Structure formats: C-alpha cells, structure tokens
Amino acid sequence: MRKLFISLLVVLVSAGASAQQRYVDAAELTVIGQPVPTDRPFARVDTSVYKFNDATIDRYANYSTGLAVLFTTDSRNIKARWETSGANSGSNMAAIGQKGLDLYIKKDGEWVFAGVGSPAMNKAPYDRHESTLVAHMEPGVKECLLYLPLFDKVDNLEIGVDQEAFIRPLANPFRHKIVVKGSSITHGAAASRPGMTYAARFGRDNGFYCINLGFSGKSKLQKEYALLLADIEDVDAFIFDTFSNPSAEDIYGRFDEFVDIVRAAHPDVPMIFLQTERRETRNFNTDREAFEAAKQKAAAEKVRQRMKTDRHIYFITSEDFLGDEHIATADGTHPTDLGFTYMLESISPKIKKILKKYGVR
Amino acid sequence: MRKLFISLLVVLVSAGASAQQRYVDAAELTVIGQPVPTDRPFARVDTSVYKFNDATIDRYANYSTGLAVLFTTDSRNIKARWETSGANSGSNMAAIGQKGLDLYIKKDGEWVFAGVGSPAMNKAPYDRHESTLVAHMEPGVKECLLYLPLFDKVDNLEIGVDQEAFIRPLANPFRHKIVVKGSSITHGAAASRPGMTYAARFGRDNGFYCINLGFSGKSKLQKEYALLLADIEDVDAFIFDTFSNPSAEDIYGRFDEFVDIVRAAHPDVPMIFLQTERRETRNFNTDREAFEAAKQKAAAEKVRQRMKTDRHIYFITSEDFLGDEHIATADGTHPTDLGFTYMLESISPKIKKILKKYGVR
Numbered sequence: 001m002r003k004l005f006i007s008l009l010v011v012l013v014s015a016g017a018s019a020q021q022r023y024v025d026a027a028e029l030t031v032i033g034q035p036v037p038t039d040r041p042f043a044r045v046d047t048s049v050y051k052f053n054d055a056t057i058d059r060y061a062n063y064s065t066g067l068a069v070l071f072t073t074d075s076r077n078i079k080a081r082w083e084t085s086g087a088n089s090g091s092n093m094a095a096i097g098q099k100g101l102d103l104y105i106k107k108d109g110e111w112v113f114a115g116v117g118s119p120a121m122n123k124a125p126y127d128r129h130e131s132t133l134v135a136h137m138e139p140g141v142k143e144c145l146l147y148l149p150l151f152d153k154v155d156n157l158e159i160g161v162d163q164e165a166f167i168r169p170l171a172n173p174f175r176h177k178i179v180v181k182g183s184s185i186t187h188g189a190a191a192s193r194p195g196m197t198y199a200a201r202f203g204r205d206n207g208f209y210c211i212n213l214g215f216s217g218k219s220k221l222q223k224e225y226a227l228l229l230a231d232i233e234d235v236d237a238f239i240f241d242t243f244s245n246p247s248a249e250d251i252y253g254r255f256d257e258f259v260d261i262v263r264a265a266h267p268d269v270p271m272i273f274l275q276t277e278r279r280e281t282r283n284f285n286t287d288r289e290a291f292e293a294a295k296q297k298a299a300a301e302k303v304r305q306r307m308k309t310d311r312h313i314y315f316i317t318s319e320d321f322l323g324d325e326h327i328a329t330a331d332g333t334h335p336t337d338l339g340f341t342y343m344l345e346s347i348s349p350k351i352k353k354i355l356k357k358y359g360v361r
Numbered sequence: 362m363r364k365l366f367i368s369l370l371v372v373l374v375s376a377g378a379s380a381q382q383r384y385v386d387a388a389e390l391t392v393i394g395q396p397v398p399t400d401r402p403f404a405r406v407d408t409s410v411y412k413f414n415d416a417t418i419d420r421y422a423n424y425s426t427g428l429a430v431l432f433t434t435d436s437r438n439i440k441a442r443w444e445t446s447g448a449n450s451g452s453n454m455a456a457i458g459q460k461g462l463d464l465y466i467k468k469d470g471e472w473v474f475a476g477v478g479s480p481a482m483n484k485a486p487y488d489r490h491e492s493t494l495v496a497h498m499e500p501g502v503k504e505c506l507l508y509l510p511l512f513d514k515v516d517n518l519e520i521g522v523d524q525e526a527f528i529r530p531l532a533n534p535f536r537h538k539i540v541v542k543g544s545s546i547t548h549g550a551a552a553s554r555p556g557m558t559y560a561a562r563f564g565r566d567n568g569f570y571c572i573n574l575g576f577s578g579k580s581k582l583q584k585e586y587a588l589l590l591a592d593i594e595d596v597d598a599f600i601f602d603t604f605s606n607p608s609a610e611d612i613y614g615r616f617d618e619f620v621d622i623v624r625a626a627h628p629d630v631p632m633i634f635l636q637t638e639r640r641e642t643r644n645f646n647t648d649r650e651a652f653e654a655a656k657q658k659a660a661a662e663k664v665r666q667r668m669k670t671d672r673h674i675y676f677i678t679s680e681d682f683l684g685d686e687h688i689a690t691a692d693g694t695h696p697t698d699l700g701f702t703y704m705l706e707s708i709s710p711k712i713k714k715i716l717k718k719y720g721v722r
Contacts, residue, residue: 088482089482091457091461091479091482092455092457092479093456094451094452094453094455094551095453096691105644105645112644112645112687113641113644113687113688114645116691116693118692121450121451134645135646136646136647136648136649137647138645138647190455190553192692192697193691281476283468283473283474284473284475284476284495285495285497285498286499287496287497326473326474327557327698327702328698329474330457330554331457331554332474332476336553336697337688337697337698338697338702341699
C-alpha cells in the first residue's frame with residue numbers, strides 16, 4: 001500500500017511543472033538571424049571574417065541580437081539555461097530585453113507570446129541564468145520561436161523539456177530575406193523583450209525573414225558594414241536606419257560610397273532608407289534641434305539625389321515615427337514598445353507596398 | 362588683447378551647457394504625491410506613523426513612487442544630483458524608471474517631455490547619480506515638473522541651475538485629489554520613465570492630482586492600507602487596482618472589511634474598482650489560467666454585490682486593458698508604456714464619465 005502511494009506520488013509530481021527536465025544544446029536546433037553563415041552558433045557576425053576596426057562594433061557583432069532558435073516539442077514545460085558574457089546595461093534597458101529570452105508558440109497560425117526567460121538579477125553569478133519560460137501547457141506538439149538577448153553575447157544556451165518529451169529543430173518558417181541595417185533604434189535598446197524590436201515584429205507580423213543588423217550608436221555608414229551587406233546572399237530587400245547615428249557631415253561624406261558598394265553586389269535589390277526619427281531631445285534643447293535638423297536635411301538630400309539615378313532606392317519620411325504626444329521614447333531618443341508600435345503603423349504599409357512590387361509578400 | 366580673448370572665452374563658456382551650476386535642495390521646492398503630509402521629503406508614506414507588519418511594504422512606503430518636484434526657473438540648463446538607497450532592480454525594469462528622473466516643461470498649456478535624469482550605471486558608487494536633464498534651452502521662465510524614481514528610496518536630491526538663474530517652488534497645478542491604490546501595475550514596474558505610469562499619465566493628461574499608492578506584489582486588500590486611505594483628507598475619488606495581487610480566497614475574505622474601513626471615513630467618495638487585466642501568462646499555462654480566472658470571478662462577484670447597496674462604487678472590466686496582439690507586457694504580467702496606453706484608452710473615458718458626476722473635471 002505504501003509503495004503504491006509512493007509510486008502514485010512520483011507519477012503525479014512528474015506530470016507537473018516540477019517534472020524532471022532534460023536539456024539540449026540550442027545550437028543543435030535551428031538558429032536563424034545570421035546574415036552570413038558562421039560556426040559561431042549565437043553570434044550575428046563572425047568577427048574572424050569581418051573586421052570593423054572598432055572594439056565596440058566587434059563586441060556588438062558577437063551579440064545575439066535578432067537571432068532566434070526554432071524548435072518543435074511535445075513538452076508541457078519549457079525551461080532554459082544560458083550564460084551571457086557580462087555586458088553592461090544601459091539605463092534605458094530592462095534585463096529581459098538585454099540578456100533575456102522571449103518565447104512565442106504558434107497558435108491558429110499566429111506566433112503568440114508564451115513567456116520570457118528572466119535573467120539572474122542582483123546576485124552573483126550575474127550572467128548564469130536559469131528560467132522557466134512556460135509551464136503547465138496542454139498536451140500536444142508546439143512550434144516554438146525563441147528570441148535571444150539583444151545586448152549581450154550568449155556563450156551557451158540549453159533548452160529544457162520534460163524528460164519523456166521530444167524536441168527537434170523546426171525549419172525556418174519565414175519567407176524571403178530582409179536585412180535591416182541600423183542604429184540603437186534597430187538594435188532595440190529600449191525594447192522590453194528580445195522579440196519586440198521593430199524588425200522582429202515586422203517579420204513576425206508578416207511572415208518575413210528579417211535579419212537585425214542594428215549597432216547601437218555605431219551605425220555611421222561605415223564602409224565595413226557595406227562590405228558585409230555585399231556578402232549576404234539572396235537578399236530580397238534592405239531596410240536602412242542609417243541616419244540616426246552619423247552627423248550631417250558623415251552623411252554627406254559617406255553615403256554614396258556606402259550605396260555604391262551595396263549596389264554593386266545587389267544590382268536590383270530595393271534599398272529602403274528610413275529618415276531618422278524626430279528625437280524628443282529636440283523639444284527644448286536648441287543645440288540638439290540644430291544638430292538633428294542638419295542630419296535630417298543631409299539624409300533627405302542624399303537619398304533623393306540618388307533616387308534620380310537608381311529606381312530601386314526608396315525614402316520613407318519620419319514625421320509620425322514617435323506619434324505626437326511625446327510619450328514614445330525611454331529617454332528622448334530610444335523608442336519603447338509604444339514607439340515601435342507608432343513606427344510600425346507608419347512604415348509597415350509603406351514598406352509592404354514597395355516589397356509587393358518585387359514579389360515579396 | 363589676450364586678456365580680452367580670455368574674458369570673451371569665459372563669457373562664451375558660461376553661456377553654454379557647461380555653465381557653472383548652483384544646486385538647491387529639492388525638498389525646499391514643492392513636492393507633491395504624498396497622501397498624508399510628512400516630514401520625510403521624498404517618501405510616499407511615513408512608516409513611523411503607518412505600520413504594515415511587512416518589511417517589503419515598509420520599504421516600498423519609503424520609495425518616491427509617484428512623487429514629483431515642481432519648480433519654476435529661468436535657467437537654460439537643468440541638472441540634478443541625487444542618491445538612491447541601493448534597491449535591487451527587477452528584470453522587467455530599466456534604470457531610468459527605477460532610479461531615474463523624468464522632467465516635463467509646460468509648453469502651450471501642456472506638460473511636454475524635456476529630458477531624463479539617467480542613473481549611474483555599471484560603476485561604483487552605483488547609487489550616487491548626476492545627470493543633465495536638459496541643456497541649451499531658449500531664455501525665459503519655465504514651469505517644471507520632475508518625477509522621482511519609481512522603485513527606490515531617494516536619500517537626497519538637488520536641482521542644478523545656471524549660476525545666475527533663479528529657481529523657486531511652483532504651486533501644485535493639478536486639480537482635485539485622486540488616490541490610485543494598486544499593485545505593481547500601478548507602481549509602474551515596467552514603465553520606461555517615472556512619469557509614464559498610468560496614474561501619472563492620467564493626471565498629466567487631465568490636470569488631475571493623482572497619488573500613486575502602487576505596492577508591487579503586495580496589494581492584497583490588507584486592512585493596513587485601508588487605514589491609511591481612511592486618513593487621507595479631501596479625496597475626490599479612489600481608483601483601485603486591488604485585484605491583481607490577491608488570490609480568489611484573499612478577495613472573498615478581505616474585500617468587505619477593506620471597503621468598510623475606507624467607506625466609513627469617506628462616505629460619498631466614488632470608489633472605482635478596476636478588474637485585473639487578463640494576463641498574458643495565461644496564454645498557454647493552464648495553471649495560471651485557472652488561478653487568474655478564479656481571481657477575476659471573485660473580484661467581479663464581490664464588487665457587483667457591494668454595488669447593490671453602495672451607489673458610489675463602480676467596476677471597470679478589463680477585456681481590452683492589454684489590446685489583442687499580445688504585445689503589451691514586458692513579461693506576461695507588467696504593462697509596458699504600450700500596455701499603459703491601451704489601458705488608458707480603455708479606462709480614461711470611463712473614469713472621467715464617473716468623475717464628472719461628482720464635479721471632478
């Protein structure tokens with residue numbers, strides 16, 4: 001009788017959230033988001049191949065920004081163990097966006113938010129994390145999309161499933177290939193979760209494969225980026241948030257060479273340039289007002305000039321990127337999830353209209 | 362000639378952002394947001410007077426959540442120096458919201474975002490902060506509203522203005538008194554900036570004086586809160602986010618006594634109860650689904666029952682608090698600025714309609 005009770009107890013416990021888990025290396029599942037294939041499973045860009053001559057850009061290239069792991073499982077609980085590399089946080093960032101994980105599960109054809117991987121906080125070791133992403137799910141097979149940290153390097157990542165459950169790679173379900181090159185706005189400095197950048201949302205909402213090449217504060221039309229973009233195969237479109245970081249002088253001096261390099265490698269690919277947002281730091285600061293206005297003027301001039309000779313270049317103006325209530329940024333510059341919502345309401349229909357002309361839908 | 366050049370240089374430098382500043386103690390300006398007057402300048406509630414028998418609630422009572430400093434100045438640059446007490450961060454919080462400052466300046470009758478006080482990050486001493494809130498403003502007198510940290514105690518705060526500028530207390534410009542008692546949702550766990558909680562936005566948007574008594578995870582209809590609410594003078598309305606933290610059992614067991622105490626002290630004051638949001642943690646987790654559904658059922662039952670005998674009690678349902686795209690929370694539970702926007706779109710017109718009946722407009 002007592003043995004029966006104990007057996008029953010074991011069965012009950014193993015059916016719950018505290019069931020024994022087994023962990024698999026996420027590198028053995030499907031990893032998407034890398035512009036050029038590399039052996040480094042969780043780095044965006046292989047810095048042994050691409051040289052940027054800038055320690056910060058090298059560091060960002062090794063971040064897992066925009067990367068996601070795809071798998072299918074019949075587990076009722078999904079956990080994760082991962083290590084990040086100790087990157088500093090910005091005052092506008094929450095740890096879930098910076099070092100955390102963001103899980104979506106397919107439901108009625110849509111990717112629906114399922115849970116976050118919450119990083120270790122406030123106690124050492126700060127960069128070794130373990131978190132339950134979702135528990136107590138209904139039985140059945142789930143298709144899972146797990147976004148990786150936006151502002152740190154992932155040294156390793158394991159997915160935990162119930163002992164008896166299967167977990168297998170899921171083929172990339174996203175169509176086409178759209179490369180989004182940009183600043184901290186693209187990088188997602190103030191995105192609440194890794195899957196909430198505008199690039200990730202545009203991809204998820206439309207089924208497009210979007211690659212995030214946002215480099216916070218460092219997206220100044222450098223030639224090194226253009227050489228990387230030139231190497232990416234089968235690109236269907238480029239979206240450029242390339243006017244947020246450079247000064248007006250940088251834009252006048254570098255824009256043409258940047259476009260020349262990308263265009264030589266991708267002769268007919270649409271290049272969609274976003275005007276930089278009208279920053280809220282301009283509201284009262286006359287210095288910022290002058291600096292930002294000069295940037296916007298330079299951007300508009302250079303792109304419109306180029307459009308005269310290149311019919312695959314497009315320009316999207318930014319008046320409505322941050323709404324009109326001054327509530328869309330974390331710090332005057334970086335859009336929050338609300339800012340990205342306003343931005344997507346503005347750019348999504350315009351970008352989709354352009355893409356349609358190229359059969360990208 | 363050389364002397365003239367140096368004099369000119371001094372004049373030029375002192376006219377710019379790097380002008381010499383003088384600092385004044387913010388406690389000597391106008392501080393708003395305290396429900397009951399206290400000598401502690403930057404604490405919400407005086408814990409020598411109000412006892413909660415819970416170390417976490419005591420800690421939160423000493424936070425500066427919802428407090429703001431009001432002043433007028435003709436300075437062209439505004440800086441701040443402040444110290445916080447070393448409170449831990451949550452994985453859903455950014456430092457600007459947690460320990461930072463959020464400045465608004467009156468422009469054409471509206472409070473317009475002007476800049477943030479960015480906390481010290483990543484290097485000791487972590488809790489001693491110095492930041493330029495806004496620089497290079499046009500000459501002229503500005504009315505300023507500065508929100509204090511949401512999730513830490515402020516040990517001291519000084520405002521820096523240009524050496525020759527004046528800075529004076531500004532009388533509280535907000536009308537009426539609306540007390541918002543609630544959970545981490547009211548507390549603003551995932552608000553990007555201190556002025557972005559729904560209570561602060563509702564107040565700023567409508568000119569109402571809103572007092573934030575959000576206590577993260579600890580808002581379970583405890584009697585001790587009711588005793589505090591009973592002591593607040595001249596309250597025009599209560600808004601209650603009191604069903605997010607308690608279990609269904611807590612709600613059944615505590616609701617009536619909680620209302621009895623508040624009602625005895627405020628016989629005719631409208632008490633507006635918000636149903637708790639439908640959390641995104643329910644999307645796939647069957648345990649969470651059952652727990653949350655039971656809470657919502659208990660809340661609806663208890664409030665509707667009480668409404669039969671108390672015509673100053675109101676209930677606002679929550680179907681649309683988080684929109685329908687599963688993008689409004691930082692972690693499945695806590696609304697981001699986007700979540701607060703959806704929530705305000707839902708509750709603002711309903712609350713204003715109720716308040717109008719009481720002459721609060």
